Amino acid sequence: SQQGEEDPQALSIQEGENATMNCSYKTSINNLQWYRQNSGRGLVHLILIRSNEREKHSGRLRVTLDTSKKSSSLLITASRAADTASYFCATDSRGGGGADGLTFGKGTHLIIQP
Amino acid sequence: GAVVSQHPSRVICKSGTSVKIECRSLDFQATTMFWYRQFPKQSLMLMATSNEGSKATYEQGVEKDKFLINHASLTLSTLTVTSAHPEDSSFYICSARDWQISTEAFFGQGTRLTVV
Numbered sequence: 001s002q003q004g005e006e007d008p009q010a011l012s013i014q015e016g017e018n019a020t021m022n023c024s025y026k027t028s029i030n031n032l033q034w035y036r037q038n039s040g041r042g043l044v045h046l047i048l049i050r051s052n053e054r055e056k057h058s059g060r061l062r063v064t065l066d067t068s069k070k071s072s073s074l075l076i077t078a079s080r081a082a083d084t085a086s087y088f089c090a091t092d093s094r095g096g097g098g099a100d101g102l103t104f105g106k107g108t109h110l111i112i113q114p
Numbered sequence: 115g116a117v118v119s120q121h122p123s124r125v126i127c128k129s130g131t132s133v134k135i136e137c138r139s140l141d142f143q144a145t146t147m148f149w150y151r152q153f154p155k156q157s158l159m160l161m162a163t164s165n166e167g168s169k170a171t172y173e174q175g176v177e178k179d180k181f182l183i184n185h186a187s188l189t190l191s192t193l194t195v196t197s198a199h200p201e202d203s204s205f206y207i208c209s210a211r212d213w214q215i216s217t218e219a220f221f222g223q224g225t226r227l228t229v230v
Contacts, residue, residue: 033218042120042207042223043158088157092219101148101160101209102219109155 006089006105014113019076021108023089024069030092032065033102034074037086046074046087079112086110116142118210120222127198127229135193135225137208143188144210148219149181152205164191198229 006023013019025032031050035043049056049065049072056063062075076083086109090102117140127133137147146165150158162178164170164185172178180202182194191210195202207224 035221040205040224040226043221045218045221048218100146100163101150103160104150104158106157 006087006108008108009106010109010111012111012113013079015079015081017079019079019083019110019112021074021087021089021110022071023073023105024071025089025091025103025105026070027091027093027103029067032063032072033090033092034061034063034072035088035090035104037088037107039085043088076110079110081112081114084110084112116140116210116212116220118144118208118220118222120208120225122225123223124226125228127227129199129229130197132194132196133198133227135195135206135208135227137191137193137210137222139189139210139212139220142210142212142220144191144212145188146211147185147191148209148211149183149191149193150207150209152207152224154205158207161193195227198227200229203227203229 031048033048034046037043047058047063049063060077065072086107088107089105119138121136148163149161151161152158160173161176162170162172162183164183166185166188170183185191205224208222209219211219
């Protein structure tokens with residue numbers, strides 16, 4: 001399955017700053033999801049944005065989706081040390097010729113410096 | 115959200131042996147389950163999709179005879195890594211969905227397999 005691209009691959013910022021991660025994908029999608037993964041652990045679902053939505057908020061998270069550019073961004077405001085993790089975008093293309101499973105981007109490793 | 119339980123969380127096995135990993139949906143019926151593999155510092159790669167009661171669909175490059183998937187019930191799928199070799203060492207994660215309820219996929223905690 002095709003994978004999306006995320007940038008940056010690694011991001012290190014000071015606690016309290018905002019962190020922005022971007023994701024691009026290649027196929028038509030039903031929705032796009034963002035996940036967090038702490039080192040060596042499972043995935044935590046953060047937020048889902050549907051293809052007909054442009055922006056969505058959840059707590060300190062803000063996600064945008066631009067289907068014309070096939071891209072999404074995840075903004076984490078007022079970052080905390082506990083936000084240190086890898087963040088993945090995943091696209092759901094079921095019924096659109098894509099796999100039924102999610103297609104994951106390569107991930108951004110975020111480090112929050114205390 | 116719904117809970118998916120994966121067991122074991124860690125396993126070490128000798129080269130040539132087989133290892134079975136279980137994935138259970140605890141509070142919903144998973145019509146479809148997915149198995150992913152993740153190598154260190156890399157993303158998750160879909161290995162196969164299984165629908166209850168039917169054969170799994172494997173992604174290109176994934177050996178179906180090596181990675182046996184059984185989805186015998188709506189709450190349980192198993193992945194058996196047969197004749198494991200050190201290159202099979204990886205993090206394996208299952209995911210379950212019930213299309214009638216939600217488009218969201220729920221993930222297990224993952225299994226760290228080390229083949230020595």
